[in-house]
Amino acid sequence: MELTLALIQMSVTGDKAADLRRACEAVRKAGKVDMAVLPEMFCCPYDTACFREYGEEQGGTVYQTLAALAREQGIYLVGGTMPELENGNVYNTCYVFDPNGNCIARHRKTHLFDIDVEGGQRFFESDTLSAGRDVTTFETPWGTMGVCVCFDFRFPELSRLMALRGAQVIFVPAAFNMTTGPAHWELLFRQRAVDEQCFTVGCAPARDMNASYHSWGHSIICSPWGDVLHQCEEKETTLIAKLDMSLVPSIRRQLPLLSARRTDLYETREV
Numbered sequence: 001m002e003l004t005l006a007l008i009q010m011s012v013t014g015d016k017a018a019d020l021r022r023a024c025e026a027v028r029k030a031g032k033v034d035m036a037v038l039p040e041m042f043c044c045p046y047d048t049a050c051f052r053e054y055g056e057e058q059g060g061t062v063y064q065t066l067a068a069l070a071r072e073q074g075i076y077l078v079g080g081t082m083p084e085l086e087n088g089n090v091y092n093t094c095y096v097f098d099p100n101g102n103c104i105a106r107h108r109k110t111h112l113f114d115i116d117v118e119g120g121q122r123f124f125e126s127d128t129l130s131a132g133r134d135v136t137t138f139e140t141p142w143g144t145m146g147v148c149v150c151f152d153f154r155f156p157e158l159s160r161l162m163a164l165r166g167a168q169v170i171f172v173p174a175a176f177n178m179t180t181g182p183a184h185w186e187l188l189f190r191q192r193a194v195d196e197q198c199f200t201v202g203c204a205p206a207r208d209m210n211a212s213y214h215s216w217g218h219s220i221i222c223s224p225w226g227d228v229l230h231q232c233e234e235k236e237t238t239l240i241a242k243l244d245m246s247l248v249p250s251i252r253r254q255l256p257l258l259s260a261r262r263t264d265l266y267e268t269r270e271v
Contacts, residue, residue, distance in 0.1 A: 108132025181216020
């Protein structure tokens with residue numbers, strides 16, 4: 001069974017309403033696909049000073065617009081991320097909608113991006129954001145899917161827990177920067193694909209050197225064998241790709257990593 005994806009690598013201008021419209025237009029222009037994916041913070045500048053200002057409670061304008069878009073297009077929609085407000089907290093949240101416009105998953109970024117690389121990027125999400133606590137998967141006709149957000153993907157335990165739930169694709173709205181992107185972006189997506197024997201899909205914002213945060217871009221799809229199937233450059237683009245979902249059970253059968261784990265010696269489990 002094939003799964004047709006559209007990855008929307010779009011610029012974020014800081015005009016929330018305009019960026020939301022542009023995201024919707026890009027999904028519509030993608031044509032007949034099964035699932036569309038938006039990037040991290042697709043309608044908010046990736047700047048801690050902006051998160052609360054641009055945030056909404058679940059069910060707000062952005063949420064309702066994405067639900068309506070999924071229903072209108074008859075697709076699954078991995079809605080990038082947006083700042084979500086709840087009880088005074090701000091979360092970096094990804095909503096997933098089914099073709100009827102129902103929200104079937106919500107992932108709040110569980111690992112906050114607090115880094116200070118000598119001679120490189122300094123950024124502290126924890127200045128504004130609160131961390132989520134969930135391992136997030138959802139069901140589709142193509143099987144179980146997983147979703148996490150950017151820095152989450154660096155922690156192999158989270159991907160392993162999604163794989164143990166049966167995830168065949170892990171979707172990652174992400175905004176690596178000009179320090180971490182060249183060093184680790186492709187490496188991480190290939191490595192997690194090999195580790196979990198699943199497709200890995202990263203959707204990033206396009207690069208804007210006039211913004212306060214410079215995204216690496218390079219939205220990517222890797223196969224369960226660790227091959228890079230598709231990778232964009234840094235500019236705005238829509239990547240359309242077909243995934244042969246039969247590869248996941250085939251590779252897991254031929255090279256049975258998950259079933260060969262020594263759980264008598266070590267364990268990765270949800271708490």
